[in-house]
Amino acid sequence: MGKSLYITEKPSVASSFAEVLGIKITPRDRKRGFAESDDSVVTWCFGHLITLALPDEYDPIYKQWRIEHLPIIPKEYKYVVIDNDGVKKQFETIKALMTREDIDLIYACTDSGREGEYIYRLVYEHSGSAKPAKRVWISSQTEEAIREGIKNAKDINEYNSLSDAAYCRAKEDWLFGMNFSRIYTCMYGRTVSNVVKEEKSSVIAVGRVMTCVLGLVVDREQEIRNFVPKKHYGITASFLSGKSNLEYKGKWQPQKKDKDDEEKYIEKKEAEEVIERLKGKVAQIKKVDIKKKREQPPLLFNLAELQSEANKKFKLPVEKTLEIAQKLYERKLITYPRTDCRVISTDVLAEVPKVLNGLFKNPDYKENVSRIKEFGELRVKKTTKRFVDDKKVTDHYAIIPTYVTADMDKMDSNSKKIYDLIVKRFLAIFYPPAVYNTVRVETHIDEEVFVSNAKTLEDPGWKEVYEVTSSKEDDATNVPIHLLKKNENCKVEAFDLDEKETKPPSRYTDGSLIITMEKAGKFIEDEELREQIKTSGIGTSATRAGIIKKLKDIGYININPKTQVVTPTVKGEAIVEVVRRTAKELLNPSFTASWEKGLAMIENNETTVEIFEEKLHKYIMRTIDKVKRSKGNFNLASIINRSY
Structure with a gap:
């Protein structure tokens, strides 16, 4: 009997x-x-180890970037081993092992996802091996998970649709990048370089996802730049209640004609007229609404939410958070981080007691786990759809800790922070809801309504374990307004005119940009299309951080190292303007997400590679032709100069 060969994605996983x-x-x-x-x-x-070949591998004439050569759409795609001595040597080693006579069976143990599948398939395909292979699909690196993964490994052919989607993704990105980068560089490179005052003609890098993300950043910046603040006014009344003798304040609520009306902005004159009309009149409390509000624990982390949270709390770049999470995964401390899912599956639920016992051994979490044990039966069960839902789990479930007890003393500061976020978010789901007492009081003067709000935490529940950045409720008061009585008359002691100013939208941080990429559907007005692509954002959990980093590295955006605020460079704005006036759909999140949806459909056997590639080739040919015809239709320099 021969040997089995196990191929992992990285040396650390091989260990x-x-x-x-x-x-x-x-x-x-x-x-x-x-x-x-x-x-x-x-x-x-x-x-x-292997990548798609550059165009000049197909024909030497493509070494020169010329408009007349475009579009480049290979009939058969060529692949090459990446030009690196270490990579070439390792590929030859794997190739020799795959074809060794004493190897009977190959186990694909690369990361369990589209890119991991692609890495393995390329190596297998170019090794010349015909050995049977099985796929090891795991969500954590613990000894138990690996052992089960090997035991339950399925025939590699059961993952052919995943492989097809991976190959199509690579071809799609190649076609977008090679064709659009070349045509924009040839037609507009000199124009862009003149605008940004570079001596050499600019190389304009265009990508299916990258250019769309750049467009989001530029659009937000232009929205802020063009924003005109508008002053508006409100009224605060100071009351003294007749029976309970309480001093409290209320905010005037201008009456809306319709429930769906947006917030009404009041001019100064109108607000002053209201004050004059109400002066000297008696107020009466018409409503004292006291409620208990239960706030459920937050959902578990997927990668985008983890990156966003780490960015907000610790100002960690999203790329750094992914790097830390990957290392924690390889050290067997957390489950697979490159996931879009925020729930766990029912089969993982059986492992939860073991995970809690592992965390109990860690002094940092012993007290929290003890509290969970005091609660009795675990709050999260198969029927707890908020946290356990097989229908919402695709390739991987949410990021949670494993049963391996972490040695926190051996972690660097940032690793501790990320691990702590993941653990506490996990522990929080086993705690009861946080309970608030909320009070809303409506005080009427004539027909005008003044509202007072109060909110107090009665039972912290899950907030004992998971720290949430506190944000004060708008207009909340510390006065015990729950003591006020309905129909109680009040004296109006004063009216104050409140001057306010509308504010522009906030700039993206790289954390909020990640969330925006994940939730691309919010940009789509068409409800049916929004529903179709709700599981497909811009890019994937595995690629989003890298896309933001690339935009920074090539000088299209800046990211403030302290605040992580993202702004476009002049070059980035110039490139977006060129694309907007020639093939604006490349900047459209719904367009970009729809291509991602197409890949998901291949993966789910809802469409074929042939149908996908036919649509792709037609789009490339049609759009390259459209860009060719666009030359000279606008003055880029004057457009950019007007923006500054």
């Missing part, structure tokens, strides 16, 4: 598999690129 298989990887093994025992061989990739 986890080797440990389960009873193999110790020595320094000599690291150097030669694999380790083996009597029945198993473990090897590893360095992420991507």
Whole structure:
């Protein structure tokens, strides 16, 4: 009987598999690129080893960037080993192992997702091997998860639709990048360089997702720049209640003609007229509405929410958060981080007691877990759809801690912060809701209504464990207005005119930009289309941080290192303006998300590769032709100059 070959995505993951298989990887093994025992061989990739070839691999004429060569749409795509000595050596090592006579079966152990599948399939395809293969699909790197993953590995062909989607994604990005970057550089590179005062003609990098994200940043900046503040006015009345003798304040609520009307902005003159009309009149309390409000624990983290939270709380760049989360995953401390899901599946629920016991051994969380045990039966069950829902789990469930007890003393500061966020968000779901006492009082003077609000925390519930940034409720008061009585008359002691000013939207941080990319559907007016793509944002959880980083690295956006606020550069604005006037759909989030939806449909066997690629090729040909015809239709320099 021959040996089994296990191929992981990274050397660090190979160590986890080797440990389960009873193999110790020595320094000599690291150097030669694999380790083996009597029945198993473990090897590893360095992420991507193979990539799509550049256009000049198809024809040397493509070394020159010329408009007349476009569009470039290969009939068959070429792939090359990445031009790096270490990568080339490792590919040859894996290739030799895959074709070795004593290897009977191959286990694909790359990351369980589209890109991991793509990495493995390319290596297998270009090795020339015809050996049978199985797919190991896991969501954590614990010994138990790996052992179960190997035991339950399925035939690789069951993941063919995932592989098809991965190949289509790569081809799609290649076609967008190679064709649009070339045509925009050829037609508008010199124009852009003149605007930004660069000596050399600019290379304009255009990408299916990247350019759309740049458009979001530029649009927000222009919205802020063009914003005209508008003053508006409100009225605050100071009351003294007749029976309870309480002094309290109320905010005037201008009457809306319709419930759906937007907030009414009042001019100074109108507000002053209201005050004059109400002076000297008696007020009466018409409503004292006392309610208990229950606030449920927040949903578990997916990657976008984790990145956003870390960005808000710790000003960590989204790329850094992903890097930390990946390391925590490889150290077996958390589950797979590149997930869009915010719930767990019913089968994971069975592992929860083991995870809680693992956290109980950690001094940082012992008290929290003890409280959960005091509550008795776990609050989260199969029927708790807020946190457990098989229908919402796709490739991976939400990010949660594993049962492995972390040694916090061996963690750097940022790793501790990210791990702590994940653990506390997980522990919070086993706590009861936070309970607030809310009071709303309506005081009437004639037909005008003044509202007073109060909110007090009665039972912190889950807020014992998970710290939420406190934000004071608008117009909330500390006065015990719950003591006021309905129909009680009040003296009006004073009216104050409140001057306010409308504010522009906030600039994106890289954390809020990640969330915006994930929730692309909010930009789509068409309800049917919005429903279709609600699970497909701009990019994927695995790629979003890298896209933002690339935009920064190539000088299209700036990210403030202290605040993480994102702003476009002049070059970034110039490129968006060029695209807006030639192929504006490239800036449209719904357009970009619809391509992502197409890939998801391939993955789910809802469409075919042939149908997808036919639509893709037609779009590329049609749009390249449209851009070709656009030359000279606008003066970019004057447009950009007007913006500054």
